[in-house]
Amino acid sequence: MPVFLARSLAAVFMAVIMAGCDSNPPELMAAIKVFETEQETKLHIAEMRTNHMHLLAHKRDETMYRGIRTAKHSLNACIDCHVPMPTAQKVVRHTDAEHFCATCHIEVAVKLDCFQCHADRPALQTAEVAK
């Protein structure tokens, strides 16, 4: 009987561990912009899932040292599309689990330093213009 109990406990334990190994990322909040084709969306997701950190770091130096401030791969442009505009009722912060960046970073336990300095939500002016 104790052996059976130990085995079933082990099975439950393994199931719990394996659930954590699911390669699917957690459900993320929807972006504001929608690509025209599904293919574009899939390519964007695939590229960003693997490379967003490299693209951001590259763009960071381009902006800092060479003054190139195009929207492509800029952190502000990511935020403007992926994080909802702040409203009087609700401001989504990077400390909230529902924040686009935080959801995955909490899941995989990778510390995110960007928002010590950078804004974690669209500019208030942007929000006003959008109204």
Place this chain on the structure above:
Amino acid sequence: MSNLFDSYRRQFLGGLGMTAAAVTLAPGVILREVQAKPDDEAVTNKVRWGMLIDTNKLTDGGDGMVAACKKEHGWGNDPNASPAQQSQWVRKVTFKDKLTKHETSLPVMCQHCETAPCVDVCPTGASFKRADGIVLVDKHICIGCRYCMMACPYKARSFVHEHLENQQPHSPRGIGTVESCTLCVHRIDMGEQPACIEAAPPKAAVFGDLNDPDSTISKAMKKYGGQQIRADLGLNTGVRYWGI
């Protein structure tokens, strides 16, 4: 690489037929003569940005310029900082002539030196001068050692002591890094003027390209000169004054 970009720039400017004329709002009031570079083009050392401040025309002694900077970059109200710890990207300095008793006020910010002491002393390379003469801190690399604050003869730099929230998207500021006037680099890259220039009383402050002999600032300085604070240090500052 930079030669390639330079040639692109020349072609682009040639194509434009140098249409970068000063836009005038009303006779005598110059709204803008800063030309936006194409977004995807790197800055070059063909321009050197500078500023000329006429203290005699600064009716408020520079208060408006300081307030505009605070609003643009969000410094000066860090919740847990003591008054001495608050960041100060630009401050109003007043001095009095002993004989005449004449008081002069001027805003003092990063002077964007050609040979910047802060860049010399930085151990990580975080403090750097951009090709167009703007002295900046790369906060990604800054370790907060504050050598640059010691080196700066103008006391232009500040250190952020505490965790901050609600930063402006165009002006990241954060704990453990040194910061100073960026000459509103985010605006310059878009072809706009620094916030303080827009807030200054009419004709009290001019911003422009010191390398271009035809710019308003160069013409004005050629005619009447432009004083440096602590000119004896020979730093060839990008920020110049009249009436000090």
